[in-house]
Amino acid sequence: MHLPEEVEDLVQELLLAIHNQRHTYDPAQPLTAWVQAIARYKLIDLLRRRSRTNGLHDPLDHDHDHLAAADGDAAEARYDLAKLLQQLPHRQRLPIQYVKIEGSSVADAAKRTGMSESAVKVGIHRGLKALAGRIRSIE
DSSP, X not given: OOHHHHHHHHHHHHHHHHHHTGGGOOTXXXXXXXXXXXXXXXXXXXXXXXHHHTTTTSOOOTTHHHHHHHHHHHHHHXXXXXXXXXXXXXXXXXXXXXXXXXXXXXXXXXXXXXOOHHHXXXXXXXXXXXXXXXXXXXX
């Protein structure tokens, strides 16, 4: 997939995420910070997908500065996310880490954690809800 197509997909995913998460927006907080947080994570998702599928085959040419900036932003986002995840109990943190970040299946995460698949799903849901609350309180 070429960059212009990926950008279009990213914008569509961002708009959908904003629509789906509109109930989490606090009108007392700046709208731009809330949208930027969603956009940052959508960009990270795109970069992660891209690196899994064809990142090793993309030629590195004159876009080096753009890629370096994206890498810096992704590294900053990973650090921020790691700090937030450390605040969660392991029954929420580990399912999010395995399923949402590493891309494992719910069944695999259940095996790795010793939890049931239902408990993994509940842990993800509760953990993401707790993370959203913490992000709102930071902004």
